[in-house]
Amino acid sequence: MEQLLNDNEALIRQITEIVTTGGVNVLLALGILIVGYIVAGAVERAVKRVSERNPRIDKTLATFFASLARYAILAVVFIAVLSRFGVETTSLVAAIGAAAFAVGLALQGTLSNVASGVMLVFFRPYSLGDFVEVAGVSGTVADMNLFTTELTTSDNKTIIVPNGQAWGGVITNFTVKPTRRVDITYSISYDDDIDKAMDVIRAHYEADERVHKEPEFFLGVISHGASSIDIVTRAWTNTADYWGVYFDAMKGIKQAFDKNDIEIPYPHEVQIQKKG
Known part of the structure; x- marks a missing residue:
């Protein structure tokens, strides 16, 4: 009888110890979860706030970094909670790593786009x-x-x-810089007066208020073509005015050439026949 009572007392002590230990583990796990969740949220907000202060970091990238930090902390918290209940976390971490590696291989194209997206958003x-x-x-x-x-x-x-x-x-x-250079090449006949043609071209650009005085407008003979003398022009303007200056110059110079009897030559061939 006395032995039976001793066995019952031992069993009760074991049950009490298990319950007490389990209750403590549950409370500790709950505390880890609460603290971890609070810390993860605080770190997420801090990372986002610091990232948004950096002018080189876009809001999208700031949110991405903040979320990455939050989920990294939550992953550590999850592993810590499991360890409180005696789960072998080493094997779990290895399994998660293997799964992440497999997913990474399957989504390497997508992950490459994400990595490139981070670089694009950061370097702008x-x-x-x-x-x-x-x-x-x-x-x-x-x-x-x-x-x-x-x-x-x-x-x-x-x-x-x-x-x-x-x-x-x-x-x-094409638009990141406030100014752009408009480069156009005009062709005239070998029989035309080069200086006259250059004066006509210069007059058009000087009359266009969108063309900047600095850097100075440039024009010069760039090549002797097969059937023409080629004159290059380089004019600076605001980026927003680039195409307006370009199109108006193409039209205006042609009309000015017509008024001044300056020919824009067509490619032609000269055939020489030998007498037999």
């Missing part, structure tokens, strides 16, 4: 509203995120460019 080779040429296509940047860049073409088509292709190729930004 172009911004919303810029007219650019990327991956062999050109248009105005309508939207950009971590995966793609959306361009709107001059004829109002939408082109979606994966960021991996945009970052991996040559990027030409």
Whole structure:
């Protein structure tokens, strides 16, 4: 009888110990969850706030970094909670790593676009509203995120460019600078007066108020062609006025040449026949 009582007391002590330990673990796990959740939120807000203060970091990138920090902390909290209940976290971490590696291989193209998107948003080779040429296509940047860049073409088509292709190729930004140089070459006949033609060209550009005085307008003979003398012009203007200056010059110089009897020659061939 006494032995039975001793066994019951031992069993009760074991049950009490298990319950007490389990209760403590539950309370500790709950505390870790609460503290971890609070810390993750605080770190997320801090990272986002610091990132948004940096002019080189876009809001999209700031949100991405903040979310990345939050979920990294929550992952550590989750592993810590499991360890309180005796779960072998080493095997779990290895399994998660293997799964992440497999997912990374399956989504390497997508992850490449994300990495390129981070680089594009951070280094800012172009911004919303810029007219650019990327991956062999050109248009105005309508939207950009971590995966793609959306361009709107001059004829109002939408082109979606994966960021991996945009970052991996040559990027030409036509509007990032406040001024641009308008380069046009005009051809005149070998029989025309070169100085007269250059005076006519210069008069047109000097009359155009959109052409800057500095840097100074330049023109000069650039080549002796097969059937023409070629005169190059280089005029600086505001980026927004580039095409207006270009189109008006192409039309105005032609009309000025006509008024001054300056010929724009056509390519021609001279055939020489030998007498037999």
